[in-house]
Structures are given as C-alpha cells and as structure tokens.
Amino acid sequence: MGVTIRPQVGALPVRFDEDGTLEVLLITSRRSGKWIIPKGNLMKRLAPHHAAAREAFEEAGAVGPIEGRPRGYYRHRKRKPRRQLRCRVAVYVMAVEQRLERFPEREERAVRWFTVDDARGVIRNRRLRELVARVSAELVSSGRALDELFA
Template sequence: MGVTIRPQVGALPVRFDEDGTLEILLITSRRSRKWIIPKGNPMRRLAPHQAAAREAFEEAGAIGAIEGRSRGHYRHRKRKARRQIRCQVAVYVMTVERRLERFPELGERAVRWFKVDDAREVIRNRKLRELIARVSAELVSSFRPLAELPD
C-alpha cells in the first residue's frame, strides 16, 4: 500500500523595506511553535493561490497581491490524532501590501518579519529553506527600486 500525500497550499509573504532589502513574513505553528510560512488545505470554490492568500490573512493578517502560479513545493509531516500525515505544500509568492492588527488567528501564533538569511536560519525544514533561497534570489534579481524606473 502506497503512502498518501495530502496537498496543501502556502503563501510566501514578502516585502522590500525602504532600503530595498527583501523580508519574509513567518509565523509559528500552533503546537510546536516552529517558524513556518502560512499554509493550509485547499479550499472549495477558491483557486489554490487564492486559498494560500486566505491562509496568509487568517494566520498572519497579511493582505496583498499573490502570484497565480506556484514557485515550487516542499513536504512536511503533520501530526493529527496520534498519527503523522505527509503533506506537499505548493508555495505562492505574496507581495504584502499591509498587515491588519486584528485577524482570525491573532494570539495563537507569533508573526514576524525576517531578513532572508535570518528566515532561513530559523526554519527547520530543509526543502523550505532551499525554496526560500531560490525564490528570494529570483525576486531580488528582478527588483528595481522606484528611483530606477523610467519616467
């Protein structure tokens, strides 16, 4: 009998600070308090990227523009009722435009902005760290500060 892998969707919430430094918004998991990205199960009537954006709102109060295509995936194990469930998370980049002070899971998780290298240090999942390194390099290489944009 094969192993069932449950699909999940996740948002990689990002922003560029005033100096043009890329930052990543991370949350802690409820039970183990590990630093992770907002993620959850696909939702009926929502495209996968829209479900990822909903998770970012519910878990971190993040609102912004989310890409329609996944930038990659990683796997993790989730504990539920004394058993482990294997999950594969499709990750969508979300450019955070603002964060709300009140959101559904406020008080259940820590929420914090990290510089990319710091985010990679606190995340335990190796595949997620590698995905963040690759995606952040792509985002930084394509970023142009407003001062450099043509008139």
C-alpha cells in the first residue's frame, strides 16, 4: 500500500478583539470533533489562497482578505476507507472582517474564537499548534494592523 501525499490549503482566520488581543477562529472536524483550521483541497480555477478563503467561508462563515503567500505548512493524516492519505496543508492568514451566521457547513461544525494560548491548548496536531503560535507571534510583533498585511 503506497503513501499518497495530497496538497491542501487552509486559512488561519484571525482578528484583534476590542482589547487588542489577537484571536484565531477554529472549527471542529466533522468526523473526530478535533479543533482545526478551515482547510480543504485545491480547487480548479482558483488560486490556492482563494481556495483557502472559500474553505473559511464554507466551513466557518469567515469573510475577509487573505494573504497571497502561505505563512507555513503542516501535515495531517486523512483516513479513507481502506487507506490513509497524508496531507500537506499550506496555511494562509485571513483577516476576518465579518462572520456570517449562514454558511454551508454551519450544521456540521462548531466554530469559535480563541485567544492564541487557548487555541494552542485545544489544537491536537502538534505541527498546526506550533504554526499557529509562530504566525500569531509574527502578527503581533509586526505592530501592523491586519488590513495593512493585504495592501
């Protein structure tokens, strides 16, 4: 049985709350209920970062500008009947301007804002946890508003 590595894209939806604390938007996976970021497969006719933005909308109702280059990558395993896929997820930062109440997967997932420390406490994938911590530290230390990242 061979190993297939499938490229995927993910969005790291972020915002600053009223107190200036950076928060990340996480969702639960449909099968295991683990806290993850919105992610999915590449889409024909969409640039990878636009596919990540589409996943953020479909899975979390998140809308906002998204960076054109990934901030990092992590791996995860996807279980399929009679095989396992290894996926490499390119992660793009999204500055959430709006969270819609109605979105395609609203009945299938929990969606919640977390502080970075709390997110690190609930994310079980070590590589994703480290990526969230690193990218969040970069965003905070840059001293720039999120909308400046996309200008």
